[in-house]
Amino acid sequence: MTLHQHLPSNPRSIKTRFAIRFLQTLKRLNKNRPISSSLREIHGRYRIVKLAADASMASVVGSRRVWSRALLWKIRNRALRCNSMKRKRIHALRVRRRGGGGHPTRESGFGQANDLRKLVPGGEVMDICSLLDETADYIKCLTTQVQVMRNIADLYTS
């Protein structure tokens, strides 16, 4: 009823498509979710939700972009070799690495490009030019993702 009044101006925009897809995923996830409050469960759920967000974002963008392809590839590979122990180990490693990533080891020229490569999925194999290109697109999609997720979270927490 209210949907028609509030239809998005661009129903095919990335934001709308991501929102729809993410909500569907969340719905599916929450159906099977047991109501538990253990830390581990919450942590696992958090990871699943994050994966769902990234995956839905990347799939909305499609294979047009290197970063979306790389992200989807990573997720699928991870699912393939899914092993709970491995996952936790990997996550721990990643957390530790990321914790130390805030150090400003700035080099002149494009030395920082290495840092950027680590941030942008699939950035290791690209040259500077396309890396910057992909970064721009990645930033754009990240902002939409954050907006949508924040909207959803606000809806459910308000």
Add this chain to the structure above:
Amino acid sequence: MDKNLFLNAGNPPLQHFEPSMPTWQSLSSAVELNCSSDQSSDCFLNPPYWDKSSDQYTHFESALSSMVTSPAVSNSAMSNESFVIRELIGKLGTICNSREISPPLMAATTTGTPYIGGGNNSTNTSCYSTPVNSPPKLRMAIMDQLVKENLPNLRNSMPLNPALPVVSADPGFAERAAKFSCFGSRSFNGPKSQFGLNNTELQYKSSAPSLGSGMLPRVFSSPSLKAAESPMENKHSAQTQMGMRSDNGFGSVSDKKLSKLSGSAANSNEESSVSEQIPSGETGSKTPNEMNSRKRKAVSRGKSKEDVPIQSATKIAEADDDTNAKRPKPTEENGNEFGGVKTEEETKGSTNDEGNESQKLAKANTKPPEPLKDYIHVRARRGQATDSHSLAERVRREKISERMKLLQDLVPGCNKVTGKALMLDEIINYVQSLQRQVEFLSMKLSTVNPSLEFNMDGLLSKEIFQPNGSLPHPVHPLDPSAPAFYGHQPQQSPQQKNISAGPASQCSADKLDATFCRNFGMQLPPVEGFSEGVSQFPTFCEDDLQSIVQMGLGQSPNQATEFRLQSFPVQNQTSCMKIEL
């Protein structure tokens, strides 16, 4: 039919024989005899057209055509192409002492293919398979007409072709021959890949007009596009017919071109460099005139090259449209900057020193990129080095600076930052913060009570209603688990959120209070669990987040935190949460 066209081609120039070419003169009578045969109105060599051409080589061309026509008349069948070819070659062989010409000619004839250094891999190149010199000369007159407005500099800049010493007794003729040969060579480089190395070697070995012979049909197709604007329909149709005869592929393209001069025709023909160039150029929002003129000027005119190539090709890596790329700019194809360097040096005479072009200068001289072409033409500015390496470097730098500008627009607060290093730092920080926000929000969403329905319609409508999610509506019933964890403000817009959070927290404080008291018992376990979970992730609660949280807490310390402290004995929460409402 090819023969007929060629016959027709030979007819008009019959009046303008150059007396300095005795060999041809002897055939002039034959030409006159044959001139009346197979005349069609759509012959592109209409008398008015030919009248404009210079007298010097039209005679020659008519003589050549006569040579062709005489055997053609005797043999009505088209299958005598090879015979005609051999005859002509034999005749020309005596005339053209250039060794360069004859081997390709002989090679062509021996192979039996109608192709002679024309770059045409189609079989119906009969009329172009005639001796190397003859078709180019024929077309030279035509091309003269076609391009005389467009190639004013070409004849001045292009060196004379040394391969035509005999036939060009007239310096003016040699000049034009050189012009067209260069034109042909220019257009030839494009489809080099298609026709294989053999052709290219032949091309380069033989005289330049031989190149032009093969290329001219393609060039003709380009004026056929111009025909939409020009009133010379007959000429163009005939020319395109010639093109058709020479090459089936070209013919199809030129047919289409005639029919749809808007330029959507070159879809099928990979070989037609010019024809494809034009539609793409047209679809790329260029007028056909512009494209044609740019192509013609491209070799010698730095300015035109600046227009077309820089507009079209700024991404070497992105070969989006392979077909468009190389054909009309053959000389520049080699190594992207080498040709550019040469021509630039010709026209600009840039100096020696290692120029450090500033990026601002780059903007002045370069055009916005067009992703259609896959190679770049760069013009060396005055005072800049014309070394190919430095040119490539400059192109690369310009691309990078362009992208940095785009990123500057995306990343908020980067307007004052100058320099690549600082920009990169900002970009990296921004990407990191965005990723962290996603993680936090996913954490938040993971703790949402599953009993809540994910009502798609309602969600979407509400979400659309609040595009930025800056202020949640206070009308929604408070989620039991929600108050423990509110949205974290992004690093970039703390002010906005703080401002909204401040008053909102006050107005909805009572509501918060009521729901808190009501749901306290039920909420505690999940919230507790969550808060423990939150406290477990100090790595995520990094410095910026802590600061934000403290800012938020500082803003609304009164009601919300008091509630928190009272309701939830777990102390860790408060450090990581803030009330948004």
